[in-house]
Amino acid sequence: MNEDFLLKTKTASRLYHEYAKSQPIIDYHCHLSPREIAEDVRFSNITKLWLGGDHYKWRLLRANGIPEKYITGEGTDYEKFLCWAKTLPLAVGNPLYHWSHLELKRYFGYEGILNEETAPAVWELCNEKLKTMSARQFIMASNVEVICTTDDPIDDLCYHEQLAVDETFKVKVLPAWRPDRALNIASHDYLAYLEELTAATGNKITTFKDVKEALIKRLDYFDAHGCKLSDHGLAYVMYQPDSEDQIEGILKKRGRGEELSASEIAIYQTALLLFLGKEYAMRGWVMQLHYGVRRNNNQKQFQDLGADTGFDSIGSVAPISELAEFLNALEVEDALPKTIVYSLNPEDNTAIDTILACFQSGAVKGKMQHGSAWWFNDHKKGMEEHLATLASQGLLGNFIGMLTDSRSFLSYTRHEYFRRILCNYLGELVEGDEYPADEKALKRIVEGIAHDNGAEYFGI
Numbered sequence: 001m002n003e004d005f006l007l008k009t010k011t012a013s014r015l016y017h018e019y020a021k022s023q024p025i026i027d028y029h030c031h032l033s034p035r036e037i038a039e040d041v042r043f044s045n046i047t048k049l050w051l052g053g054d055h056y057k058w059r060l061l062r063a064n065g066i067p068e069k070y071i072t073g074e075g076t077d078y079e080k081f082l083c084w085a086k087t088l089p090l091a092v093g094n095p096l097y098h099w100s101h102l103e104l105k106r107y108f109g110y111e112g113i114l115n116e117e118t119a120p121a122v123w124e125l126c127n128e129k130l131k132t133m134s135a136r137q138f139i140m141a142s143n144v145e146v147i148c149t150t151d152d153p154i155d156d157l158c159y160h161e162q163l164a165v166d167e168t169f170k171v172k173v174l175p176a177w178r179p180d181r182a183l184n185i186a187s188h189d190y191l192a193y194l195e196e197l198t199a200a201t202g203n204k205i206t207t208f209k210d211v212k213e214a215l216i217k218r219l220d221y222f223d224a225h226g227c228k229l230s231d232h233g234l235a236y237v238m239y240q241p242d243s244e245d246q247i248e249g250i251l252k253k254r255g256r257g258e259e260l261s262a263s264e265i266a267i268y269q270t271a272l273l274l275f276l277g278k279e280y281a282m283r284g285w286v287m288q289l290h291y292g293v294r295r296n297n298n299q300k301q302f303q304d305l306g307a308d309t310g311f312d313s314i315g316s317v318a319p320i321s322e323l324a325e326f327l328n329a330l331e332v333e334d335a336l337p338k339t340i341v342y343s344l345n346p347e348d349n350t351a352i353d354t355i356l357a358c359f360q361s362g363a364v365k366g367k368m369q370h371g372s373a374w375w376f377n378d379h380k381k382g383m384e385e386h387l388a389t390l391a392s393q394g395l396l397g398n399f400i401g402m403l404t405d406s407r408s409f410l411s412y413t414r415h416e417y418f419r420r421i422l423c424n425y426l427g428e429l430v431e432g433d434e435y436p437a438d439e440k441a442l443k444r445i446v447e448g449i450a451h452d453n454g455a456e457y458f459g460i
Helices: 010-020 034-038 048-050 055-063 078-092 095-108 119-129 135-141 159-163 190-201 207-225 244-255 262-283 298-307 321-331 346-357 382-394 413-429 439-458
Strands: 026-027 144-148 171-173 229-234 287-291 340-341 368-370
Touching: 010 413, 010 439, 026 439, 034 078, 034 135, 034 171, 048 078, 048 119, 055 078, 055 095, 078 095, 078 119, 095 119, 095 135, 095 413, 135 144, 144 439, 159 171, 190 207, 190 244, 190 368, 207 244, 229 262, 244 262, 262 287, 262 321, 321 346, 340 346, 340 413, 346 382, 382 413, 413 439
Parallel strands: 026 144, 144 171, 229 287, 287 340, 340 368
Antiparallel strands: none
16 A cells, blocks of 8 residues: 555545645544543553454454454464454455555554464564554554543543543543433333433432433533533434323333333334433534444344444434434424434435435534444445535535544544545546636645534534
């Protein structure tokens, strides 16, 4: 991968190297641990840093016939690294091939190819460099300006407090509100979660009103800690409103341990999500809606290994009309916050863009955002299709750009990957005479998508 990797035209190369490359990163959605940042953790070897918890890589290892012992099991770290080195050369066309080599190049200075033959030397090189590298150093080396972690309403945010007063680390690390457990009334541990919410707030929770009051306390707490946005992981955006009495009855039924119907679950989640949307609007927060995933498909492996271990997939196309109805319900009350919508299913892209266009506001530039291609779509084709759809249905120049959605401190090369793809897309439009070679306009577009739009949008 030379300096013009993925940049197929002279215009693309110029846009990337002159405007995109140097822009700071605003990582507005990730799963990094605030504790690991606060404690500035170090990693004893490349496997701990690179393969631990990375279900992207685990899926490819399983596809290559690697026994689970060398993926999540008791195999040694060196054995696991060798298995990845054996698997990677077969990943032609997979973004992990590009990401892995970008990470080796940017953080460890390795210019070669990782395979079975080079693995021992790469292992030694990386481990030697890791002796003097830490979590914060990876972040600073990546030119990161802001990190928004993913935090449950009951989290105490103590590590965010430590980082906020640590003058040796200039990167802003802000909490992001992720209340999935509060919404998932059908979960087996929902009642236990309400007890945890009670402990965090001092509010005894027996009614829906109690739930809302407890969440308001935690929203205030997060707000005081610099929170700028929420995030919701949903099967799809539900909209099935009902009366307050019906909602109270559903919560009481759940409190008795009775099973809820699909309709009752949708009614409860609709009510709580509408309540939260209004709270976000009052606080000036951004609401993120992630949906379209089908989780834990392999129940045998799920039982053995737990969630987030590589057994999720793209779900079916979402009932898009409910998204429109949900947004409209907030809009008619002047309570629609700035909103980012993501579907894991790329077949939803055009529908999302056309719905969001209905709720744009002249008072807020780019108020409604179609979130970047993520998870199973953050590869070259997925990003290109997302950019093309967004451009054809809206204002690409107001897009807030890429996120990592990752637990890895090395994943910031995904921003480089995205920026190269973005500049190549724009370069092809220019050299195909579909957009003028207007340097001032192109500079504004590239720098905006890479950094400036996000900084303005989140108020960071």
